[in-house]
Amino acid sequence: MNLTNFFTGQSTSAMLVLWIMTPTLFGQDRPLRESPTNSPDHLGPGDHTRTVMAGNQKRTYLVHIPKGHDPKKPVPVVLALHGAAMNGSMMVWFSGLTKKSDEVGFIVVYPSGTGVGPFLTWNAGGFKGKMAASKPDDVAFIGKLLDDLGTVVKFDQKRVFACGMSNGGMMCYRLAAELSDRIAAIAPVAGTIAIEESKPKRPVPVIHFHGTMDTFVPFDSTKSKSPSFIRLKGVEDSIRTWVTLNGCDEKPKSDTLSKDGDDMKVRRKFYGGGKNGAEVILVEIEDGGHTWPGMTPPASFMGKSAKNISANDLMWEFFQKHPMK
Numbered sequence: 001m002n003l004t005n006f007f008t009g010q011s012t013s014a015m016l017v018l019w020i021m022t023p024t025l026f027g028q029d030r031p032l033r034e035s036p037t038n039s040p041d042h043l044g045p046g047d048h049t050r051t052v053m054a055g056n057q058k059r060t061y062l063v064h065i066p067k068g069h070d071p072k073k074p075v076p077v078v079l080a081l082h083g084a085a086m087n088g089s090m091m092v093w094f095s096g097l098t099k100k101s102d103e104v105g106f107i108v109v110y111p112s113g114t115g116v117g118p119f120l121t122w123n124a125g126g127f128k129g130k131m132a133a134s135k136p137d138d139v140a141f142i143g144k145l146l147d148d149l150g151t152v153v154k155f156d157q158k159r160v161f162a163c164g165m166s167n168g169g170m171m172c173y174r175l176a177a178e179l180s181d182r183i184a185a186i187a188p189v190a191g192t193i194a195i196e197e198s199k200p201k202r203p204v205p206v207i208h209f210h211g212t213m214d215t216f217v218p219f220d221s222t223k224s225k226s227p228s229f230i231r232l233k234g235v236e237d238s239i240r241t242w243v244t245l246n247g248c249d250e251k252p253k254s255d256t257l258s259k260d261g262d263d264m265k266v267r268r269k270f271y272g273g274g275k276n277g278a279e280v281i282l283v284e285i286e287d288g289g290h291t292w293p294g295m296t297p298p299a300s301f302m303g304k305s306a307k308n309i310s311a312n313d314l315m316w317e318f319f320q321k322h323p324m325k
Contacts, residue, residue: 042071043152047098052148054141061111061145062088065153066101076106076159076319077149079142079175079183081168083191085119088112094165096295100312107155111145113138113167124170125195126231138171139178146182158324163187163315165292166217169208170194173238176204184324187315190217190290193233193241203246203278205322209311210235211288213303219284239271239282246274257283257309264288264306276325283314 048063069075078101082091088110092098101108113120114136123135146160162183164172169191176186177198185205212219221234233241243250248271257266265286272279285293289303294310297303 041152042154044071045069050145050148050152052141052144054144055136057114057136059112059114059141059145060088061109062092063149063153064092064098064101064108064110066105066107068105069107071154074154074156076161077146077155078106078108078316078319079145079160079162079164080108080110081122081162081164081171082110082113082120083164083166083168084121086165087118087120090118091165091168094295094298095163095292095312097163097312100316104316106316107149107153109145109149111142122164122167122171122174124167124174124191125193126170139174142175142179143182156323157182159184159319160324161185161187161315161319163189163311164191165189166191166290169217170232173198176200176206176242180204185319185322187311187318188238189292189311190214192217192221192235193238194231196231198241198245200245202324203275204242205246205274205278205280205318206239206242207281207283207315207318208235208239209283209285209293209314211285211291211303211306213287214290215303216290235282239269239280242280243271243274246271246278246280248272248274248278248280252282258306259308262308264304264308266293266306266309277322279322281318283309283311285309 043065045065045067051058051060080091080095080097091110097108113122115121123138162172162175169188172186172188173193174195175183177200180200180202187207189209210219219235252269252271254269257268267284269282285306287304288306291297291302291305292311293306297305
């Protein structure tokens, strides 16, 4: 979300409408089976709710175990982080990742940030002084989540990936920088770097999706209207940061994912040659808005979404190439 609008309340009413409309737009919300924390039983196929304590807060996350899951076989995990003024349940329908999970067999996890009611955010960085000090440690929360998940399902510790929308994409960048010993690769969508410094313990491959006409998190940071107490990097700066951190080639190779006659042009830039095979990819959607490529945006104010590509397909293809090394 546009953090200026979010903190001044201008977008909160719009997101209230989005929250109310979500079940209608994406399908009726299915009941989630509550799985008591520290239950000795392994989770079976379907949807589950888990709770963990992070600091002095009780935090929740949703888990989808794919159809045909073999409890004896360690499988990949994809963390799907919602945008500002959303929650884990909304991210289920916003991203469509549950369908992809069932198709290919990874576990998808939808954590919720903190805040009031359904209007939750992640401490992805970007704040200073007292505002920064008052924010929860969401990196520690994700670590606790993975610890808890490991008690109820067998997953591959070398194949834990993170993707996220907007503020959730920003949180992906923070996880790559501060939890690189557990996060194999990331896929931010419409979210840039918000922390001042990134010091990963290992190279972390990145695939970033961004629309050139995103008015919430602008492609060009010079066009951002964020207040002075919030600092975000632009798309190109975020990409350059991780190209340097991963030791990738400075000059990218590129191709076009869209076809002649498509409504929206989509370009892909590859920065390869990184340490331990790491690479950085930017998927640039011409005229794209603040949307999840391949999915229909729930409201027109979010802008146009590319239907000629699928973020879910592309990020899964990328994740398969980049287990932790």
